[in-house]
Amino acid sequence: MPGFLRRHATLLILSAVALIAAALVWTTQGPAAVNAALGKAWPLLLMVLPAMLAGLLLAGSLKQLIPPGALAQWMGAESGWRGLIVAALAGMATPGGPMATFPIVLVLARAGADRGAVVCYIVSWALNGLQRILVWEVPLLGADFALLRLLCGLPLGVLAGMIARRVPIAWTRPESPLAAPRR
């Protein structure tokens, strides 16, 4: 049971929030408002679905082509700027959500990437992931806004990596398969 809960935590939390929000809309604005909200959700879903399918196929295929461990050799503690830039580019190119990305992060860390590179990779993926920008940001918020946001976000991954290398907290990178997350 705890395993089931943990595996589906996201789904359960989202369902709970959705139900509570729907109940609130119902009580404060009436059933018509609930219908109106659902009416808005449907076209959004239809718009996002094809992009999601394509994005996941991209992620699945990319993984066959580039084993993430191969990149880690350029991301060691001695890698300096260049390692951070490799990490930033790799992060931006990584498609998919956290369930796909954090296993890759673990592979990178075990294969020798230093804390700066790992932080830079995570920030670049979360902030500037190209797949997410194409699938969500451009269709919903427009290309101009997406470009402005990307320009502001581009340097931040490398910046975070540089700061991370100076934060005085000891961290040993994860070794052998410990507490590997269920994919």
Next chain:
Amino acid sequence: MTGGQVLLGVAALGVFLLAIGRGGVPAGRRALRDTGESIARVLPVMLVAIPMAAFLSQLIPPQLAAAWLGPESGMTGVLVASAVGGFIPGGPFVSFPLVLTFIKAGAGAPQMVALITAWAILGIHRVLTWELPVLGPRFVAIRLISGAALPVLAGAAAQVLLPWFPHALPVVGR
């Protein structure tokens, strides 16, 4: 179908064919199995998340967004957005529809840049469900310290760059 979606579809097919070319049919089969597993995980979440975002946006009073996060709110608005953004739960399927709601209600572009940046970098939900179990509390501390100031920086940068992006908020009346 938007241009971005077509582009993504073409890229996905291209990389899929490339994987088959490089690794033969087994690689293609692995890619498809991987994709299928991902769909099984993501699709249910999406089916719940999108109505959830719709309900939430129904609940947010538009005047509130305009007052706290409007173009006039300046760096105060950027700071508020940076703080709020970290608490938006869920993935892009939640945050981007929410940002769209804010923009329609009158929020400003630099404030929304800060909000998205804070959600992406500091999102507490992702930290707790993924980062903490996979990488441990020390790493999480290092990463959050490294990222703490970035949303404000991004918002300030957007404020400076805004004159060059007059169409960054084209959604009024859409």
